[in-house]
Amino acid sequence: ELTIDGLQSQWVEPQRQGKVSFEKPSHKNYALANLLSNESIDVIIDLLNAGSIDAELLQGPAQTVAERANANQLEPLVLSLVEVTREYKTQGGKGISPEALSILLNAFDRAARERGVIPNGNIGAMLSRSAVVPGLPVQKSVARLIGSWKLTREGKRLQREINAADTDFEVKQLAAESLGMLGDADSLKYLKSLAESQKPMNQRLLGIYGLAAHDLKQAATSLPAILKNDPQKENPAWILTAFTRQKGGAEILAEEMKAASLHPQVTRQIRQSLIETGETSQALIDAFGGAVMQDSLEAELLKENVLELASAAREAGNAARGEQIFRRSELACMKCHSISNAGPVLGPDLAAIGSSSPPDYIVDSFLRPSKVIKEFYESIMVVTDEGRVYNGIMVVHDDTKVILKDAARQGELVTIPADQIEFTKKLPSLMPQGLASKLKNRQEFLDLVKFVTELGRPGPYATSVAQVVRRWRVRGANESLTAEQMEKFDVLAESGVAAYSMVDGTLPTADLNLAKPLTQAIAFVDVNQAGNVQLKLNSVKGLKVWQNGTPLPVEELTLLVLPTGRNQLTFEVDRSQRGDVGLRVEFQKASQSPEGRFKVVGGP
Numbered sequence: 001e002l003t004i005d006g007l008q009s010q011w012v013e014p015q016r017q018g019k020v021s022f023e024k025p026s027h028k029n030y031a032l033a034n035l036l037s038n039e040s041i042d043v044i045i046d047l048l049n050a051g052s053i054d055a056e057l058l059q060g061p062a063q064t065v066a067e068r069a070n071a072n073q074l075e076p077l078v079l080s081l082v083e084v085t086r087e088y089k090t091q092g093g094k095g096i097s098p099e100a101l102s103i104l105l106n107a108f109d110r111a112a113r114e115r116g117v118i119p120n121g122n123i124g125a126m127l128s129r130s131a132v133v134p135g136l137p138v139q140k141s142v143a144r145l146i147g148s149w150k151l152t153r154e155g156k157r158l159q160r161e162i163n164a165a166d167t168d169f170e171v172k173q174l175a176a177e178s179l180g181m182l183g184d185a186d187s188l189k190y191l192k193s194l195a196e197s198q199k200p201m202n203q204r205l206l207g208i209y210g211l212a213a214h215d216l217k218q219a220a221t222s223l224p225a226i227l228k229n230d231p232q233k234e235n236p237a238w239i240l241t242a243f244t245r246q247k248g249g250a251e252i253l254a255e256e257m258k259a260a261s262l263h264p265q266v267t268r269q270i271r272q273s274l275i276e277t278g279e280t281s282q283a284l285i286d287a288f289g290g291a292v293m294q295d296s297l298e299a300e301l302l303k304e305n306v307l308e309l310a311s312a313a314r315e316a317g318n319a320a321r322g323e324q325i326f327r328r329s330e331l332a333c334m335k336c337h338s339i340s341n342a343g344p345v346l347g348p349d350l351a352a353i354g355s356s357s358p359p360d361y362i363v364d365s366f367l368r369p370s371k372v373i374k375e376f377y378e379s380i381m382v383v384t385d386e387g388r389v390y391n392g393i394m395v396v397h398d399d400t401k402v403i404l405k406d407a408a409r410q411g412e413l414v415t416i417p418a419d420q421i422e423f424t425k426k427l428p429s430l431m432p433q434g435l436a437s438k439l440k441n442r443q444e445f446l447d448l449v450k451f452v453t454e455l456g457r458p459g460p461y462a463t464s465v466a467q468v469v470r471r472w473r474v475r476g477a478n479e480s481l482t483a484e485q486m487e488k489f490d491v492l493a494e495s496g497v498a499a500y501s502m503v504d505g506t507l508p509t510a511d512l513n514l515a516k517p518l519t520q521a522i523a524f525v526d527v528n529q530a531g532n533v534q535l536k537l538n539s540v541k542g543l544k545v546w547q548n549g550t551p552l553p554v555e556e557l558t559l560l561v562l563p564t565g566r567n568q569l570t571f572e573v574d575r576s577q578r579g580d581v582g583l584r585v586e587f588q589k590a591s592q593s594p595e596g597r598f599k600v601v602g603g604p
Contacts, residue, residue: 003009004236008575017338023073023565026198031137034340036309039075041061041065041069041073041076041077042488043075044058044061044062044065044080044104045076045077045080045312055332058100058103058104060105062103062106062107063103063107065077065104065108065111065113066106066107066108066110066111066530067110067111067115067116067417069111070117071117071118071119071120072120074108074111074117074119074120074121075119075120075121077104077119078119078120078121078122078123078126079121081096081101081103081104081126081129081130081459082122082125082126082129082262083506084096085101085129085130085132085133086129089298091149096133098133098134098135098137098138099135099137099499101133101138101141102135102137102138102140102141103160105130105138105141105142105144105145105266106141106144107140108145108148108149108206109144109145109148112145112148112149113148113386114417114420115420117263118148118149123149123151124151124153124154127142127145127146127149127151128154130142131157136168136170136171136494137289139161139167139168139171140168140170140171140174140550140569143158143161143171143174143175143178143539144174144178144240146158146175146178146182147174147177147178147179147180147182147213148178148181150182151182151271152182152184152186152187154409155179155182155184155186155187155190156177157177158176158179158187159175159187159190161175162175162179162194162203162206164177166349168286169202172206173209173238176206176207176209176210176213177209177210177212177213177242179191179210179212179213180210180212180213180214181213181214182210183214187210188211188214190207190208190431191210191211191214192207192222193207193209194206194207194210195207195208195211195222195226195404196222196225200232200233200234201226201231201232201234201236202236202238202373203230204226205226205236205238205239206221206224207222208226208239208242208532209239212242212243212246212249216243216246216248216249216252216253217252219242219243220243220252220253220255221255221256221262223253223256224256224257224260224261224262226229226268227260227262227263228260228261228262228263228266229263229266230263230265231263231265231266231269235269235271236266236269236270237269237270237272238273240253240270240274240277240284241408244277244279244281244284244386244389244391244408245388245389245390245408246388246389247383247387247388247389247422248387249389250279250281250283250284250389250418251281251283251284253284253287254281254283254284254286254287255283257284257287257288260285264371267288267289268326270288271288271289271290272332274288274290274329274432275290275331275332275432275434275435276332276335276336277335277407278336278346278379278391278407278429278430278431279304279391279407279428279432280379280381280391280428280430282429285432290432290434292509295436296434296435296436296437297436297438297439297441297442297445298367298433298434298435299406299437300442301367301436301442301445302368306360306364306367307360309360309363309445309446310358310359310360310362310363310449310453311359312446312452313361313363313446313447313449313450314450314453315447315571316443316446317447317448317449317450317451317453318447318450319447319450319451319454319460319461320451321447321451321459322447322449322450322451322452323449323451323502325439325444325451326448326451326452327502328438330438331435331438331439332435334500335410336410336411336430336431337349337350338350338351338472338500338602338604339351339455339470339503339601340463340464340503341470341471341602341603342470342471342500342501342602342603343471343500343604344410344411344604345405345410345411345478345603345604346392346393346405346411346430347377347393347430347431348374348377350452350455351455351456351463352455352456352463353452353453353455353456354452354453354454354455354456354457354461355455355456355457356456359398359449359453362449362452362453363449364437366436366445366448366449367432367433367436368433369428369429369431369432369433370428370429373429377393378393378394378426379391379392379393379394379407379426379427379428379430380393380394380397380402380404380424380425380426380427380431381424381425381426381427382402382404382416382421382424383421383422383423383424383425384416384420384421384422385420385421385422386420390404390406390414390416391406391407391427391430392404392405392406392407392408392414392430393405393407393411393430395413397424398418399418400417400418401415401416401417401418402415402416402418402421402424403415403416404416407430410604411604436546437580455503460503460504460505464505465586466505466586467525467586467588467599467600468500468501468505468584468585468586468599468600469501469505469507469523469569469584469585469587469600470500470505470600470602471494471498471500471501471523471584471601471602471603471604472496472498472499472500472501472507472511472521472522472523473492473493473497473499473521473522474496474497474499474507474511474514474519474520474521474522475492475495475496475497475514475519475520475522476514476515476516476518476519477517477518477519477520477572478516478517478518480518480544480572481520481544481570481572482547486546486549486550486551486570487549488549489548489549489568489570489581491569492520492522492568492570493522493568498519498521498604499511499521501584502582504584505584505585505586506538506583506584507521507582507583508582509575509580509581509582511573511574512573512578512582512583516570516574517574517575517576518573518574519572519573519575520570520571520572520573521570521571521572521573521583522567522568522569522570522571523571523585523600523601524566524567524568524570524600524601525562525566525567525568525569525587525598525599525600525601526565526566526567526598526599526600526601527562527563527565527566527567527596527597527598528564528595528597528598528599529564529566529592529594529595529597530562530563530564530594530595530596531561531562531590531593531595532559532560532561532590532592532593532594532595532596532597533560533561533562533587533588533589533594533598534555534557534558534559534560534587534588534589534590534591535557535558535559535560535569535587535588536557536584536585536586536587536588536598537554537555537556537558537583537585537586538556538581538582538583538584538585539556539577539578539581539585540554540555540556541577541578541581542573542574542575542577542578543571543572543573543574543578543583544571544572544574544575544580545569545570545571545572546568546569546570546572547560547562547567547568548567548568548571559590559592560596561596562596562598569585571583571585587600
């Protein structure tokens with residue numbers, strides 16, 4: 001870092017002039033992120049003035065703005081953004097992309113929340129003009145910044161966002177939180193009125209969510225009156241984060257819930273959420289009935305000898321049934337763990353767990369998850385000096401920062417500067433107790449253990465290097481995709497939900513059944529050398545395929561020509577024609593030249 005900054009006179013200006021290049025964008029981002037804040041702001045302003053901004057190139061200097069710039073240094077950037085956002089409105093979408101604007105607004109937000117730095121200049125005008133730039137990331141950033149910058153005059157804007165039926169729900173959450181952060185009489189009156197209204201449960205809970213940002217006790221006291229009602233088709237468990245992300249919030253909520261009479265469905269939904277997020281507050285777990293009961297299946301299994309249970313799983317367990325149990329949503333295994341890089345990154349990838357861990361360790365992992373915690377997966381709580389609470393898996397802990405995988409966001413990386421940390425605390429395993437009690441009987445436990453112990457061993461559950469699609473985005477549809485829709489093919493995945501193939505690479509019919517006649521399943525493949533690639537399908541029955549936005553006639557073996565970069569393959573499944581056949585997609589090396597080099601995209 002000292003070298004990068006010390007030699008800036010040798011490379012900053014030349015790179016602006018195009019005389020110095022970097023091998024990869026990540027290298028350039030790293031260099032720009034380690035400049036002094038003044039130089040980083042100059043780089044950003046140069047990019048804005050150029051009129052064509054690569055959002056990726058803003059990541060480095062935006063990081064410096066968030067972590068180092070002061071209010072005076074940020075003022076020129078505010079002025080530049082006022083101009084480019086004006087141009088966006090007057091010149092039909094030119095000036096700045098929504099992605100680039102969101103990166104800069106998020107940098108402002110970090111500076112305000114983490115360091116209390118609010119730019120000098122006309123920030124109200126900048127924010128108002130930013131709000132006309134379309135796109136969900138910008139809407140989220142604007143909603144957050146109103147609270148971070150304490151712009152009480154923008155409170156009515158936030159109220160309109162919450163009231164509007166077509167506002168994205170996450171934007172509504174951020175708007176409610178910002179109203180609570182504003183804390184003025186009008187904002188608090190609105191939030192209280194919303195919580196006490198006769199609107200649907202999730203809308204009322206937005207009032208609680210906002211109040212929690214202002215006064216945890218008041219919010220917790222008002223919550224039981226909402227949660228006693230039938231949630232209908234809504235799931236209110238998301239409200240937990242309003243409390244668990246703040247210092248003392250879990251304990252305050254648990255105390256209020258002890259004597260509360262909640263609707264049984266609400267209790268079940270919240271208990272499930274506590275499992276999925278790895279909540280470690282025992283008081284909160286007990287308040288919602290999540291403790292291990294004396295007569296439960298888990299209590300009975302805990303009485304058995306671990307080695308004998310492992311032996312019973314080996315002899316009587318059924319791995320195929322166990323895989324189906326593993327995939328059940330109520331167990332939440334796939335909320336934390338990936339298999340062969342398909343799934344969340346919070347817990348360890350289990351692709352080879354059976355070949356690297358003895359069966360008794362796997363049994364104990366289910367029944368006594370905190371007995372032995374796998375190296376590099378230690379859990380930690382970080383409490384900031386502003387009372388913000390983060391629970392997750394520690395990645396880096398040094399003199400300058402803590403980086404952790406946030407349990408509440410399925411492993412998303414969060415960086416907390418050391419000078420903002422009040423204290424850290426080691427936690428028990430994020431893998432919760434009580435999972436075994438969600439099984440029907442002892443045999444299901446044996447089947448589940450058998451499946452996990454087979455992962456990575458020779459046979460049907462061995463690790464594979466085949467480039468099979470294992471990570472999908474799926475969405476249900478009533479009608480087939482049109483040419484007009486495929487002109488904007490890249491936005492399709494944004495409306496989908498995550499789905500993951502089984503170990504053999506097949507996306508099962510259960511994941512293709514989204515209560516609509518058609519299912520659109522989207523996969524990605526990164527190509528670093530353009531050329532021929534062979535696509536192998538298990539069946540073309542009831543299947544339409546698009547490569548990026550172009551319809552693709554396919555057979556079970558089809559030769560593709562893939563360009564460099566990320567390619568999107570969209571598979572539309574007509575379930576009435578396909579029946580109970582799942583979807584397996586594999587990319588293979590082609591025998592024809594030029595040969596493409598590629599990698600199927602995995603991850604969460």
